[in-house]
Amino acid sequence: MKIKSPKTTLLITTYNWPEALERTVRSAFDQTVAPDEIVIADDGSTDETRQLIERLGNESQIPIIHVWQEDKGFLRTTILNKGIAKASGEYILQVDGDVILSRHFVSDHLELAEPNYFVCGSRVKLSPEITQKVFANPDFHISLWNMPPSFALNSLRSRLLRRFMSLRYGKKIDHLRGCNMAYWKADIIKINGYNEKLTQWGHEDGEMAYRLHFAGVGKKSLKMGGCVYHLYHKEASRDNEQAHTAEQNRVIKERLRRCDDGIDKYL
Numbered sequence: 001m002k003i004k005s006p007k008t009t010l011l012i013t014t015y016n017w018p019e020a021l022e023r024t025v026r027s028a029f030d031q032t033v034a035p036d037e038i039v040i041a042d043d044g045s046t047d048e049t050r051q052l053i054e055r056l057g058n059e060s061q062i063p064i065i066h067v068w069q070e071d072k073g074f075l076r077t078t079i080l081n082k083g084i085a086k087a088s089g090e091y092i093l094q095v096d097g098d099v100i101l102s103r104h105f106v107s108d109h110l111e112l113a114e115p116n117y118f119v120c121g122s123r124v125k126l127s128p129e130i131t132q133k134v135f136a137n138p139d140f141h142i143s144l145w146n147m148p149p150s151f152a153l154n155s156l157r158s159r160l161l162r163r164f165m166s167l168r169y170g171k172k173i174d175h176l177r178g179c180n181m182a183y184w185k186a187d188i189i190k191i192n193g194y195n196e197k198l199t200q201w202g203h204e205d206g207e208m209a210y211r212l213h214f215a216g217v218g219k220k221s222l223k224m225g226g227c228v229y230h231l232y233h234k235e236a237s238r239d240n241e242q243a244h245t246a247e248q249n250r251v252i253k254e255r256l257r258r259c260d261d262g263i264d265k266y267l
Contacts, residue, residue, distance in 0.1 A: 006113060008106065009089030009185075010035035013076060014097030015043045018052045019135055020231050021097040025056050025064070026138075033107040035093065037063045041083030044071025077194035077204050084188055085266035092188070096179040099123065099228035100134070100142065104157065108226030109182045111159070112166055118187065118212055120170060121180030121222040122154040123230045131232040142229050154227050161224040170221040173213045174206030174248070180228045181205065187217050193263025195247065202241040207248040215257040 010028055014021045021040070028038055038060075040053055050066065057064040067083045069075065084092060093109050095101065102108075105121075112119050126134070126142070133140050144155060170176070191211040198204045213219065250256070 005110065006091040006184075007089045008035045008037075008110070009087035009092045010038045010106070011041060011080070011083050011087060011092050011094045012038065012097045013041045013043065013080060013083070013094075014045060014049065016045045016049065017098060017233075018045070018049045020233075021049065022052055022056065023100050023134060023231070024095065024097050025060075027101040027103075027105075028062070029060065030103060031101065031106045032104050033110065034062055035106055036089055037065065037087070039065045039067060039083045039087050040097070041079040042066060042068040043075055043079040044069055074200055075196075077196045077198050081193045081196065081263040082266055084185060084193060085263055087185060090185060091182065092185055093182045094178065094180075095228055096230075098231045098233060099179055100231070102155070102225075102227050102229070105226050105228065108157070108162065108222060111162065111225070112220050112222055113182065114220070115184065116187070116216065117218045117220050118183040118209070119181060119220045119222050120176035120209075121182070122227045123177055123180055124154050124227055125230045126232055128232045134231065154223075155229075156224055158224040162222065165223045166220040167218075168221075169223050171219075173209050173219060174203070175221075176205055176209055176219075178205035179230060180222075180226070182222075183212070183217075187212060187215070189263060189267065190257075191215050191262075192258045192260075195259035196261040197259070198244050198247060200241075200244065203244040203248050207244070207251055210248060210251045211257050211259065214251075214255045 053066045067086050069079050091113055
């Protein structure tokens, strides 16, 4: 059963990169279908980011909610849970604050929104050169001609192919990107949100996706639409990836639906 136009929250994670965050938020302003609200989940940025969010909020027709926590290291799972808890939308579109949304991002995601499904979207990784041009010129237009050829297909749009591929592409449960995904808030609450025991980089989105799967929530892939353009930056440290992989494997082995340390403390 297809649900028409649920109330949507665009959830953006950020940490101390206001220049990138501004591009993300402004691309949200430029959507063909606007989100109903924007929640910025801020993992301890300095006052420069707060001032930017206030300025953007004064310009915006869309309500912007800033959820901040003290900087105590990489605590993405914690700030995501706090952001989800604050969201008033039934349907949450989650991105990172270092991406630019394609103009049909919201509308393409809503096209696939269906009860008991979460959605994994696609990204285009921009080169350092194109990223520099984006920052140098606010009117710079990202197109097929200035993106890496290996990612060009991710930027194409086709309604027919989008629907055809939604249940046929990327069937592996943890084949997803936390910088472009969507889910129903009620489903996330049901599994107790992100696992806050995962306190470094890696697999926090996949671990949650498996719990959604074991709770009976299916997966769709959004191809041929709804992509994001990922601004270039150095990769995060993967020092604790092994511990996160072990936790995800435990979820798979025990078919766990809920985590112990999750969103419930903020509700």
